[in-house]
Amino acid sequence: MKKYVCEVCGYVYDPAQGDEENGIAPGTSFEDLPDSWVCPMCGVGKSEFEPQE
Amino acid sequence: MSEPFQAVKVSERVYWVGAVDWNIRDFHGYQTGRGSTYNAFLVTGESNILIDTVKKPFFDEMLSRVRSVIGDAGIDCIVSNHAELDHAGALPDAVRNLGPKKILTSKMGARALHDHFGTGLDLSIVKDGESRSIGGIDFTFLETKMLHWPDSMVTYLPGDRVLFSQDGFGMHLASTERFSDEIPNEILEQEGAKYFANILLPFSPLVTKLIERIKSLDLRIDILAPDHGPIWRKDTGRMPELWAKWALQKPKAKAVIVFDSMWQSTETMAKAIAEGLVENGISARFMPLQVFHRSDVATELLDAAGFFAGSSTLNKHLLPRMADVLTYIKGLKPRNKMGAAFGSFGWSGEGSQQVHEMLESMGVEMVGAPLAARYVPDANDLESCRQLATQAATRIFEHIEDK
Ligand SMILES: [Fe+2]
Ligand SMILES: [Fe+2]
Numbered sequence: 436m437k438k439y440v441c442e443v444c445g446y447v448y449d450p451a452q453g454d455e456e457n458g459i460a461p462g463t464s465f466e467d468l469p470d471s472w473v474c475p476m477c478g479v480g481k482s483e484f485e486p487q488e
Numbered sequence: 489m490s491e492p493f494q495a496v497k498v499s500e501r502v503y504w505v506g507a508v509d510w511n512i513r514d515f516h517g518y519q520t521g522r523g524s525t526y527n528a529f530l531v532t533g534e535s536n537i538l539i540d541t542v543k544k545p546f547f548d549e550m551l552s553r554v555r556s557v558i559g560d561a562g563i564d565c566i567v568s569n570h571a572e573l574d575h576a577g578a579l580p581d582a583v584r585n586l587g588p589k590k591i592l593t594s595k596m597g598a599r600a601l602h603d604h605f606g607t608g609l610d611l612s613i614v615k616d617g618e619s620r621s622i623g624g625i626d627f628t629f630l631e632t633k634m635l636h637w638p639d640s641m642v643t644y645l646p647g648d649r650v651l652f653s654q655d656g657f658g659m660h661l662a663s664t665e666r667f668s669d670e671i672p673n674e675i676l677e678q679e680g681a682k683y684f685a686n687i688l689l690p691f692s693p694l695v696t697k698l699i700e701r702i703k704s705l706d707l708r709i710d711i712l713a714p715d716h717g718p719i720w721r722k723d724t725g726r727m728p729e730l731w732a733k734w735a736l737q738k739p740k741a742k743a744v745i746v747f748d749s750m751w752q753s754t755e756t757m758a759k760a761i762a763e764g765l766v767e768n769g770i771s772a773r774f775m776p777l778q779v780f781h782r783s784d785v786a787t788e789l790l791d792a793a794g795f796f797a798g799s800s801t802l803n804k805h806l807l808p809r810m811a812d813v814l815t816y817i818k819g820l821k822p823r824n825k826m827g828a829a830f831g832s833f834g835w836s837g838e839g840s841q842q843v844h845e846m847l848e849s850m851g852v853e854m855v856g857a858p859l860a861a862r863y864v865p866d867a868n869d870l871e872s873c874r875q876l877a878t879q880a881a882t883r884i885f886e887h888i889e890d891k
Contacts, residue, residue: 445633
């Protein structure tokens with residue numbers, strides 16, 4: 436599964452880690468994150484993320 | 489006729505052309521007790537390059553300092569390291585008056601500058617880590633996202649070994665002296681800590697990474713030139729070292745007791761807590777909000793292990809000054825704190841509970857349930873305050889060992 440980078444703040448979403456503080460289990464792909472999920476670092480929505488090169 | 493404002497030479501080809509704001513005391517909620525400076529820098533040589541600008545009302549001062557070096561000549565390029573208005577506010581005026589051929593900025597900088605000033609500016613995006621020659625002078629650009637805005641970047645001039653670090657390693661301090669070695673150490677450390685605590689604290693992990701990155705790049709820095717406060721030409725590693733230390737938020741045997749009171753009952757509880765802490769070897773900062781500003785509370789919390797917050801109840805709520813400070817502190821994401829809530833009340837008593845919930849929501853490890861006293865704390869209430877402080881002191885010492 437691909438990692439995604441927040442264009443605004445540089446946070447990297449790693450599916451292997453998930454985002455447990457915000458209820459996202461390890462193994463959740465970026466695509467499967469709910470639309471309400473926001474960057475845990477800066478608070479922007481999923482549309483600000485790009486696949487990591 | 490000579491210019492009313494003169495540039496200050498910083499290195500062979502770099503001049504300070506910024507402005508001193510002696511009057512500012514409220515920087516969107518941060519109390520800047522010693523004023524500030526907006527530092528802009530002019531790089532001269534084969535071409536003239538302006539690094540950042542100043543807050544809009546200070547444009548004439550900056551322009552005069554630029555003219556003191558290059559007369560009526562124009563500039564070739566502006567580098568915008570940070571789009572916030574204290575540095576980019578005068579950018580449109582600088583473009584009109586100095587006619588740069590291009591403006592270099594980060595990708596997020598371009599977005600922010602467009603959103604502020606419309607699409608009329610001719611922006612050219614530099615990539616993270618990119619080196620570029622501008623009119624024969626070499627520069628390297630490093631993105632420093634979220635330190636402290638998405639657009640933030642720093643510019644390195646290898647020729648003179650100058651790091652233009654925008655808000656990085658800066659402080660709010662107005663002075664006629666331009667260099668840190670002309671200013672007493674205590675002031676540098678106080679204002680540096682205040683700046684870090686109030687601006688950078690939420691991004692502490694990124695600060696740690698940035699400092700590691702600067703180290704790994706082996707950048708030789710003879711001059712550290714931030715956008716606020718003095719320029720460092722000696723001991724250029726000192727502020728970065730302090731930042732590295734502050735970013736760890738390592739707690740000391742120190743507690744902040746912050747509260748607001750109506751008729752001194754909450755204040756009496758705060759005093760009992762302070763007594764209990766001090767007796768047990770914790771140094772306490774006693775901060776009634778009638779006197780202390782939110783930004784001073786944030787500064788004192790930087791290296792404190794204990795965080796005690798108190799409010800009486802007014803119309804079923806915590807007092808507004810307390811809500812202000814707790815909201816502000818929550819945004820700063822303090823780490824490694826433990827504490828408790830307290831407060832007096834008349835009949836309903838929501839205040840101390842609300843404070844407790846706020847502390848909990850920002851991740852403060854709670855030492856006990858909120859302490860509430862009806863109207864005026866009696867001997868038992870004060871004993872409970874002391875006991876809570878004693879328990880807290882024991883836990884604080886354990887906690888410090890762990891960190
Ligand atoms: Fe800024
Ligand atoms: Fe700034």
